[in-house]
Structure formats: structure tokens, C-alpha cells
Amino acid sequence: MEHDPGTNLRFKAFLDNESQDSVELALNYCGIEECRPGYHHSPPKRSIYLIHIILKGKGTLEIGDQTFQLGVNDAFLIPPYIKGSYKADREEPWVYMWIGFSGLKAYECLTQAGFGQQRLVRQVTCTKHLHEIIRKMLEIPQLTLVNELRRNSMMQWFLSELIQEYQTLHKTxxxxxxxxxxxxxxxxxxxxxxxxxxxxxxxxxxxxxxxxxxxxxxxxxxxxxxxxxxxxxxxxxxxxxxxxxxxxxxxxxxxxxxxxxxxxxxxxxxxxxxxxxxxxxxxxxxxxxxxxxxxx
Missing domain, CATH: 1.10.10.60 (Homeodomain-like)
Structure with a gap:
């Protein structure tokens, strides 16, 4: 966890792993961020899938030619090699968690969880559980094989929660x-x-x-x-x-x-x-x- 009043962020905690695109499913990084009013971020195009889930406040997502006004419990996906940018509201800046992952089964998991190239935003009701999972990941940042296996298992649990919730609500x-x-x-x-x-x-x-x-x-x-x-x-x-x-x-x-x-x-x-x-x-x-x- 970091606290640096000189930066654009009030609070930030994150993990960053090496790219693991060749495995079935692997965590690349995750974190929790409390943004300053009006904080703007435009990450570079990456080869991974990146999901943000808003815990508090609101903000704006711009991706391609689409603009989304998002708030608490909204989740948004930035697919690989797609440019997106997002900005915290000036009055109610958002707090969000994020998780980046890759692998051969990543796209399949996302489609089962209600995301896709044309479905970049969805509501999430299991936010509390997802937040707990991210917190647990952040508690074991050491780059050891044991911790890597534990973080990957937690990341799979994270995705399973999203999938189960979506299928319960939308399954035909x-x-x-x-x-x-x-x-x-x-x-x-x-x-x-x-x-x-x-x-x-x-x-x-x-x-x-x-x-x-x-x-x-x-x-x-x-x-x-x-x-x-x-x-x-x-x-x-x-x-x-x-x-x-x-x-x-x-x-x-x-x-x-x-x-x-x-x-x-x-x-x-x-x-x-x-x-x-x-x-x-x-x-x-x-x-x-x-x-x-x-x-x-």
C-alpha cells in the first residue's frame, strides 16, 4: 500500500506480475485505487484483459467512440490492444479496484461473465466478495512460486464469482x-x-x-x-x-x-x-x- 500526497492519487495499492500469455489463465496485476478529483488516466495498449469495478464515487470511461458515465458497482472491460481512458468525477471521485489477466481461457471466461468486444460495461452485485479477493491478493505481494499459485487461484475465484453472478441473472x-x-x-x-x-x-x-x-x-x-x-x-x-x-x-x-x-x-x-x-x-x-x- 502506498500513500503519497504529492501524487495524483490519494491511495493506491497494486501488484504487477510478469506476462503469462501462454498459460491457460494467469494474473498479470491487480490493485485498488482512490483517485483525486478529476484524476485522468489513459493507459497504453496492452496484450491483456483489464477489468475495473467501481467501489465508490463516479467517473467517465471513453473507449473507441463510446463514452460511459459510470458509478458504484459498475464494471468495465478494456480488451487487449484497445485504447481507453477514464476520468474521476471532480465532485465525487471514484474508488475502484482492477485486475489484469491473460491466457488461453481468458476470453472464454469473460464471455461467460457477460463481457465482450461489444459488451464493455455491466453491473456487478458481488462487489464485496470481489473486493475481499483483491485485498487478499495484495496481502501476498512477494514473488515466490507459492504466492504466485495462491494469487492465480484467487484470480480464478474472482472470475468465477463474476461468471456465477451473471449466469444466475441471465442464464437461459x-x-x-x-x-x-x-x-x-x-x-x-x-x-x-x-x-x-x-x-x-x-x-x-x-x-x-x-x-x-x-x-x-x-x-x-x-x-x-x-x-x-x-x-x-x-x-x-x-x-x-x-x-x-x-x-x-x-x-x-x-x-x-x-x-x-x-x-x-x-x-x-x-x-x-x-x-x-x-x-x-x-x-x-x-x-x-x-x-x-x-x-x-
Missing amino acids: PDTYPYSMGAYVSYAKGFLVENYNKKVRVNELADQIGINRSYLAKSFKKMLGCSPQQFLVNLRMEKAVAMLKNTEFPVNQIAAEVGYENPLTFSKIFKQRYGISPKNYRASAATFPTAQDDRVE
């Missing part, structure tokens, strides 16, 4: 950051690992971070079946293998593939294959598995 149904394939892949992996446990599709969707209908739609599009059908197919495939290759009683096999009630298991098995598990085992070891029951 079935708008998610990852592809259908990514969600289906995760869900498939979970079901393969937990097919013998009690699985609820709505809880699985919650765990992934999407709603149940979107998960079902994704499965239908990618695999041609619902998550529940996929789970049943997987359980039946496991049961067939056990009937062929073990001497476990049917009630034990039912439990092994996730059915507490052997009668429920037998009913589903017979609906699927037209024969009971007991008769299946007795009939022939070469009884074919239905093609559409095989889990890819």
Missing part, C-alpha cells in the same frame, strides 16, 4: 459452457463407475451442473437413448455376463448390478430378453445379447 434454459458431448462423456463415466448403486438422473444432472431435461436431450442426440435407458442397458449387459460366467444365484446378481429387489431385476430382464434370468442361464451359454443393449 439449455445454455451451458460445454458441448453436449462433454456432458454425456462425464455422465457415461459416472454411470459406468456407479451402475451397481442407486442412481437418480436428476441428481446426476445436478452434479454435472445442468438440468435433467438437457441431460436427457444430450443422451438422446449423442447415444439414441435416455440416461436411464443407458443405465438399464449397462446393468443388463453386466447381468448377462455374470449369468454366463459365474454360479452366483439370481438374487445376488440382481444386487451386484444395482437392483435391491430381485423381482424387479427379473421383470426388467425378461422384458429385455423375453426370458427369465434363471431360464436364460439354463438355456444356452451362447444366448445372444441384443445389439441395442450393448453399451458403447
Whole structure:
């Protein structure tokens, strides 16, 4: 923290790291600034993304051919290689915090947080939390690997707060950051690992971070079946293998593939294959598995 009454600033605290454009996401610098009345700043064009969030007072942002009159809880973005300037009000000079960051995922994070080349300003309601994060960053200024990792984790938490707030306020149904394939892949992996446990599709969707209908739609599009059908197919495939290759009683096999009630298991098995598990085992070891029951 600095206090120099001879400068144009009443209060300023900041950190400055080396550029880390090549990593996925990295903090370049951050700070908190209490401006003198009419203080004007026109930073040079940089290769990073720079976000300011106003904590108190008001001022003016000029960027390109646009002018914004901004106040408390307004946040503004200055994108890479874009020239911008901002000026504190003479009567109510602003206090703002800022964070500069770069990396391969920087733009993706910003778009998820409601910013973009055409969306340079937005309101923020989680200002208190963001302020606390910046404060914590400023408390560990030493340039050590340990502190760098901690600052980067705090910077990611900072962005996650912005993203979560924006998505809570503006998220439309079935708008998610990852592809259908990514969600289906995760869900498939979970079901393969937990097919013998009690699985609820709505809880699985919650765990992934999407709603149940979107998960079902994704499965239908990618695999041609619902998550529940996929789970049943997987359980039946496991049961067939056990009937062929073990001497476990049917009630034990039912439990092994996730059915507490052997009668429920037998009913589903017979609906699927037209024969009971007991008769299946007795009939022939070469009884074919239905093609559409095989889990890819």
C-alpha cells in the first residue's frame, strides 16, 4: 500500500506480475485505487484483459467512440490492444479496484461473465466478495512460486464469482459452457463407475451442473437413448455376463448390478430378453445379447 500526497492519487495499492500469455489463465496485476478529483488516466495498449469495478464515487470511461458515465458497482472491460481512458468525477471521485489477466481461457471466461468486444460495461452485485479477493491478493505481494499459485487461484475465484453472478441473472434454459458431448462423456463415466448403486438422473444432472431435461436431450442426440435407458442397458449387459460366467444365484446378481429387489431385476430382464434370468442361464451359454443393449 502506498500513500503519497504529492501524487495524483490519494491511495493506491497494486501488484504487477510478469506476462503469462501462454498459460491457460494467469494474473498479470491487480490493485485498488482512490483517485483525486478529476484524476485522468489513459493507459497504453496492452496484450491483456483489464477489468475495473467501481467501489465508490463516479467517473467517465471513453473507449473507441463510446463514452460511459459510470458509478458504484459498475464494471468495465478494456480488451487487449484497445485504447481507453477514464476520468474521476471532480465532485465525487471514484474508488475502484482492477485486475489484469491473460491466457488461453481468458476470453472464454469473460464471455461467460457477460463481457465482450461489444459488451464493455455491466453491473456487478458481488462487489464485496470481489473486493475481499483483491485485498487478499495484495496481502501476498512477494514473488515466490507459492504466492504466485495462491494469487492465480484467487484470480480464478474472482472470475468465477463474476461468471456465477451473471449466469444466475441471465442464464437461459439449455445454455451451458460445454458441448453436449462433454456432458454425456462425464455422465457415461459416472454411470459406468456407479451402475451397481442407486442412481437418480436428476441428481446426476445436478452434479454435472445442468438440468435433467438437457441431460436427457444430450443422451438422446449423442447415444439414441435416455440416461436411464443407458443405465438399464449397462446393468443388463453386466447381468448377462455374470449369468454366463459365474454360479452366483439370481438374487445376488440382481444386487451386484444395482437392483435391491430381485423381482424387479427379473421383470426388467425378461422384458429385455423375453426370458427369465434363471431360464436364460439354463438355456444356452451362447444366448445372444441384443445389439441395442450393448453399451458403447
